[in-house]
Amino acid sequence: MKIGLFIPCYVDALYPEAGVATYKLLTHLGLDVTYPVKQTCCGQPMANAGFENMAKPLAMKFEDMFKAFDYVVAPSASCAAFVKTFYPRILEGEHECVTSTRIKDIVEFLHDIIQVKSLPSKFPHVVSVHNSCHGVRELGLSSPTERNIPPYNKIVDLLNLVEGITVKEPERSDECCGFGGMFAVEEPAVSTRMGRDKIARHMATGAEYITGPDSSCLMHMQGIAKREQKPIKFIHVAEILAAGL
Numbered sequence: 001m002k003i004g005l006f007i008p009c010y011v012d013a014l015y016p017e018a019g020v021a022t023y024k025l026l027t028h029l030g031l032d033v034t035y036p037v038k039q040t041c042c043g044q045p046m047a048n049a050g051f052e053n054m055a056k057p058l059a060m061k062f063e064d065m066f067k068a069f070d071y072v073v074a075p076s077a078s079c080a081a082f083v084k085t086f087y088p089r090i091l092e093g094e095h096e097c098v099t100s101t102r103i104k105d106i107v108e109f110l111h112d113i114i115q116v117k118s119l120p121s122k123f124p125h126v127v128s129v130h131n132s133c134h135g136v137r138e139l140g141l142s143s144p145t146e147r148n149i150p151p152y153n154k155i156v157d158l159l160n161l162v163e164g165i166t167v168k169e170p171e172r173s174d175e176c177c178g179f180g181g182m183f184a185v186e187e188p189a190v191s192t193r194m195g196r197d198k199i200a201r202h203m204a205t206g207a208e209y210i211t212g213p214d215s216s217c218l219m220h221m222q223g224i225a226k227r228e229q230k231p232i233k234f235i236h237v238a239e240i241l242a243a244g245l
Contacts, residue, residue, distance in 0.1 A: 004069035077135035124164030130212030
């Protein structure tokens with residue numbers, strides 16, 4: 001099994017530790033992992049802003065760079081969801097599209113494809129799980145509360161493999177944190193209020209850390225928490241799963 005490691009822009013620039021943790025997890029499991037050094041943005045920011053034509057060349061480059069791999073794994077639910085959901089339409093009739101069926105968020109890959117049952121990780125802390133919108137509703141990392149289906153959470157399943165951890169979920173477990181990419185720029189007051197409310201619900205669990213599969217959501221909440229001096233820390237779920245490797 002050949003794995004192409006995709007590290008999104010904001011992870012590369014701001015949260016490289018999440019990318020390093022993802023690489024550690026994959027290699028610990030004995031997988032053949034390659035990081036294509038000339039990779040670029042997947043095009044999500046442009047497309048989300050309404051400029052899909054600007055995203056198309058990036059989608060083509062992504063496709064050409066990663067099409068030879070059995071799976072493409074990324075520490076970002078939103079970027080994985082973008083490739084999976086939007087590439088088929090963006091590239092339709094102009095370029096082959098196989099990566100949309102091979103892209104996996106790290107949680108999805110470990111839980112569904114590798115089906116990890118044990119990890120040597122240790123993280124003796126209380127964490128509250130942030131279920132990001134893309135992860136819930138486009139990747140199925142957890143069950144959407146608006147649907148009448150049996151509840152599940154793949155993030156929680158993996159975290160429960162870590163020694164010493166106490167896993168919590170906030171009230172309104174899959175409510176948006178207010179980031180939403182361009183939404184945070186276009187509606188900053190609403191975005192900030194949503195983030196403030198979400199942080200309060202996470203902190204009400206008694207957690208020391210807020211964790212999740214999207215550094216973008218964590219970044220949004222971390223900025224608000226830092227500005228308002230909230231005593232809560234943030235960490236990508238891959239870093240917890242790789243703790244001690």
